[in-house]
Amino acid sequence: MDLHVTLAGSGDLTAQIYAQLREAVLDGRLAGGDRVPATRELATSLRVSRGTVTAAYDRLLAEQLLESRRGSGTFVAAGCVPPARSGTARGRRTRPGAVTPTAAWRSPSAAPRVPGDAAYDFSVGVPDASLFPLATWRRIVSGTLRRGRLAPDTYDERGVSRLEGEIARYAGVSRSVVASADDVVTTAGAQQALDLVARVLVEPGDVVAVEDPGYTAAARLFSTHRATVRGVPVDGEGIVVDALPDAARLVYVTPSHQHPTGVAMSRARRIALLEWAVRHDAVLVEDDYDSEFRFADRPLEPLQSLDRDGRVVYVGSFSKSLLPGLRVGYAIAPSSLTPALREAKRVTVWDGDAVTQRALADFLAEGHHAAHVKRATKVYRARRDELLRGLAALEHRLEIVPSAAGLHVCTFLRDGDLDDLAVADRALAAGVFVDPLSPRHLERPTRHGLAFGVGGIREEAIGPGLAVLRDVMREVRGEVSAPRPRRRAGG
Ligand SMILES: Cc1ncc(COP(=O)(O)O)c(C=O)c1O
Numbered sequence: 001m002d003l004h005v006t007l008a009g010s011g012d013l014t015a016q017i018y019a020q021l022r023e024a025v026l027d028g029r030l031a032g033g034d035r036v037p038a039t040r041e042l043a044t045s046l047r048v049s050r051g052t053v054t055a056a057y058d059r060l061l062a063e064q065l066l067e068s069r070r071g072s073g074t075f076v077a078a079g080c081v082p083p084a085r086s087g088t089a090r091g092r093r094t095r096p097g098a099v100t101p102t103a104a105w106r107s108p109s110a111a112p113r114v115p116g117d118a119a120y121d122f123s124v125g126v127p128d129a130s131l132f133p134l135a136t137w138r139r140i141v142s143g144t145l146r147r148g149r150l151a152p153d154t155y156d157e158r159g160v161s162r163l164e165g166e167i168a169r170y171a172g173v174s175r176s177v178v179a180s181a182d183d184v185v186t187t188a189g190a191q192q193a194l195d196l197v198a199r200v201l202v203e204p205g206d207v208v209a210v211e212d213p214g215y216t217a218a219a220r221l222f223s224t225h226r227a228t229v230r231g232v233p234v235d236g237e238g239i240v241v242d243a244l245p246d247a248a249r250l251v252y253v254t255p256s257h258q259h260p261t262g263v264a265m266s267r268a269r270r271i272a273l274l275e276w277a278v279r280h281d282a283v284l285v286e287d288d289y290d291s292e293f294r295f296a297d298r299p300l301e302p303l304q305s306l307d308r309d310g311r312v313v314y315v316g317s318f319s320k321s322l323l324p325g326l327r328v329g330y331a332i333a334p335s336s337l338t339p340a341l342r343e344a345k346r347v348t349v350w351d352g353d354a355v356t357q358r359a360l361a362d363f364l365a366e367g368h369h370a371a372h373v374k375r376a377t378k379v380y381r382a383r384r385d386e387l388l389r390g391l392a393a394l395e396h397r398l399e400i401v402p403s404a405a406g407l408h409v410c411t412f413l414r415d416g417d418l419d420d421l422a423v424a425d426r427a428l429a430a431g432v433f434v435d436p437l438s439p440r441h442l443e444r445p446t447r448h449g450l451a452f453g454v455g456g457i458r459e460e461a462i463g464p465g466l467a468v469l470r471d472v473m474r475e476v477r478g479e480v481s482a483p484r485p486r487r488r489a490g491g
Pocket residue numbers: 124125126188189190191192215254259287289316317318319324328329
């Protein structure tokens with residue numbers, strides 16, 4: 001292990017080396033079993049005599065903080081530090097600070113709810129990682145590495161990449177988005193696309209309108225750019241255009257599958273929103289995060305393809321169609337914005353990961369993404385049908401919000417006195433993870449509800465999970481006693 005030791009002046013060098021190693025062991029930066037540098041090696045790097053280092057090691061050996069193993073070197077002694085001191089987070093030393101972040105960063109968002117070891121996981125926003133075509137991906141990535149293709153893969157001097165060309169083609173064919181390679185800017189997921197958009201369009205104090213309930217990660221992002229974020233209600237046709245604040249400079253929407261209610265924005269509402277944007281000189285950011293998975297015959301056209309005026313920035317992501325961990329998304333922007341977006345990306349991160357981007361370009365060009373979406377849609381459709389069947393049996397408690405795409409279904413609680421957080425907490429205690437609607441509101445929630453994702457749960461577990469939820473809801477209403485908790489097998 002490379003160990004950082006600093007020697008100051010020409011005082012007792014052995015004592016300095018001894019003290020620094022001892023501290024590294026005691027505060028957990030070096031753990032039992034870690035190898036320490038050979039005396040000769042450390043002496044050379046510190047430009048001291050070998051005897052100076054040996055004397056320090058001898059003291060640590062005598063204190064049983066180090067042990068030497070014949071023929072293999074010197075190691076931190078196992079079990080030399082009580083677990084309470086070494087802790088689980090190795091090397092973590094917290095120091096109080098005299099500095100604080102700016103106002104936008106002072107109160108962090110609430111920690112997300114997590115399923116833990118719940119037996120029935122209806123998490124929203126996650127695809128099923130086991131459906132990812134890993135063998136194909138591994139083959140393509142290995143080929144990229146084998147051929148040493150490690151540098152970004154760009155067409156031209158502006159830095160437009162082959163992946164951006166493939167995305168333009170893909171979004172054009174599958175979503176009728178009007179784009180050429182120049183209009184696409186690849187990003188680390190939709191979230192970075194929103195960040196770049198905010199950087200180039202939002203001045204501190206500008207009003208940004210978001211759907212309410214909505215995608216809180218987007219609202220939070222805009223607020224960190226010191227925008228004034230205003231929630232706008234959503235009804236069965238999408239965002240209520242008449243309720244948009246006149247001052248909004250940017251409107252963030254999820255028209256294909258409103259997050260979280262799932263409603264598709266009607267065509268009339270899309271037209272009204274575009275007209276509103278023209279009248280108010282505003283930009284529309286269309287987040288099309290999971291519309292690849294469609295369960296109705298005719299998808300509605302994206303706002304972007306209805307836009308005759310160059311006001312829509314279309315944001316897409318491979319987080320749902322492939323894996324969130326790939327961190328690839330994109331913005332497709334009017335040509336008046338793309339140079340600024342590319343510059344904002346360069347200034348903040350230079351570029352994304354070259355190997356992933358090259359591999360994804362091949363993956364798209366060879367048709368694997370389309371084939372995967374087709375296969376995964378079949379699996380998700382079966383799960384969704386099972387979910388809708390199960391929810392129909394809970395119809396007296398939960399009103400299903402109609403939707404035609406995406407990986408989750410939302411419901412409203414029919415009993416206006418029930419608190420969705422309380423239901424979700426009780427459900428989790430019984431082994432069922434569901435997503436309550438009220439934390440997704442910016443203002444006071446108008447209706448409480450529960451959202452059910454189909455990415456994290458197998459088809460055969462859906463019915464039993466909903467049966468437990470039914471018991472939980474009866475219990476929350478005081479009709480019966482608490483159901484027994486269910487845990488994931490082996491968890
Ligand atoms: C509304 C919405 N947009 C975008 C995303 C994807 O974000 P990213 O591409 O940054 O992973 C999600 C993921 O949960 C989402 O719910």
